[in-house]
Amino acid sequence: MAFIRATGKHRRPTRVHRGSANAAGIAGLAAVGVVGSLASPALAATGEKADVHETGLTQAIDMGGSLAQHVSDQAGEQQAAAEQAKAEAAAKKKAAEAKAEAKKRAEEARKKAAEKAKKEREAKERAERAAEAKRAKLNAFVSPIAGSYVSTGYQASSGLWSSGSHTGIDFHAGIGTSVRSVAAGEVVEAGNGGAYGNNVVIKHNDGTYTQYGHLSSIEVSVGQSVTSGQEIALSGNTGNTTGPHLHFEARTGADYGSDIDPVSYLRQHGVNV
Numbered sequence: 001m002a003f004i005r006a007t008g009k010h011r012r013p014t015r016v017h018r019g020s021a022n023a024a025g026i027a028g029l030a031a032v033g034v035v036g037s038l039a040s041p042a043l044a045a046t047g048e049k050a051d052v053h054e055t056g057l058t059q060a061i062d063m064g065g066s067l068a069q070h071v072s073d074q075a076g077e078q079q080a081a082a083e084q085a086k087a088e089a090a091a092k093k094k095a096a097e098a099k100a101e102a103k104k105r106a107e108e109a110r111k112k113a114a115e116k117a118k119k120e121r122e123a124k125e126r127a128e129r130a131a132e133a134k135r136a137k138l139n140a141f142v143s144p145i146a147g148s149y150v151s152t153g154y155q156a157s158s159g160l161w162s163s164g165s166h167t168g169i170d171f172h173a174g175i176g177t178s179v180r181s182v183a184a185g186e187v188v189e190a191g192n193g194g195a196y197g198n199n200v201v202i203k204h205n206d207g208t209y210t211q212y213g214h215l216s217s218i219e220v221s222v223g224q225s226v227t228s229g230q231e232i233a234l235s236g237n238t239g240n241t242t243g244p245h246l247h248f249e250a251r252t253g254a255d256y257g258s259d260i261d262p263v264s265y266l267r268q269h270g271v272n273v
């Protein structure tokens with residue numbers, strides 16, 4: 001369609017122009033009185049006109065041909081450009097999608113890493129808390145008899161004791177009451193302690209010692225590690241005693257005579273006695 005229209009467009013103005021020029025030429029000749037000899041020039045003109053017309057047509061065809069080629073080239077170029085633009089747009093879209101996907105993946109990876117770090121942090125905190133609680137429990141002190149009270153104080157005077165004064169304190173307790181180690185440590189003595197009856201001595205982590213006397217039964221042995229509050233024996237009435245109770249001593253050494261005030265000792269370690 002474009003070919004036919006383009007050709008017609010170019011041909012028509014050419015013909016009109018040539019025709020007008022020829023007519024003007026003929027009119028000019030007539031005005032100067034050479035109309036008689038018009039035939040041959042007219043023929044010549046016609047021939048010329050035909051030649052021109054033909055040439056014009058040829059030109060038009062040629063023009064049309066090259067134009068068609070040009071248009072075809074243009075169309076081809078435009079189509080190629082359009083295809084290239086399309087391909088570029090598709091590539092851009094693909095790149096944008098890939099970028100978005102990469103961004104999404106990076107975000108997911110970041111989230112995952114953050115979550116993992118958070119979990120690790122929380123686990124570490126839990127472990128620290130547990131370790132702290134364990135340390136606190138290990139270092140905690142408790143009363144040797146739960147829910148009891150001191151029935152005879154430290155350094156109380158009586159002919160009952162060889163030193164003349166009480167080297168520990170007595171906790172009110174019937175026979176068979178649970179006796180606990182006041183803190184973590186290691187058993188350094190477990191057995192008959194003479195006037196103390198069945199007794200247990202424990203060395204604690206801070207280098208102090210505690211002694212438990214007049215026991216009815218012993219549940220630990222020398223060299224054994226004990227935890228704070230662990231039951232080590234049952235209270236009784238063995239040894240030099242006027243009745244069932246727990247004799248409790250705090251010492252700076254393992255042996256008799258290195259005793260310190262057990263009430264102060266327990267209170268220093270947070271035990272309410």
Ligand SMILES: [Zn+2]
Nearest residue numbers: 168169170247
């Ligand atoms: Zn006592």
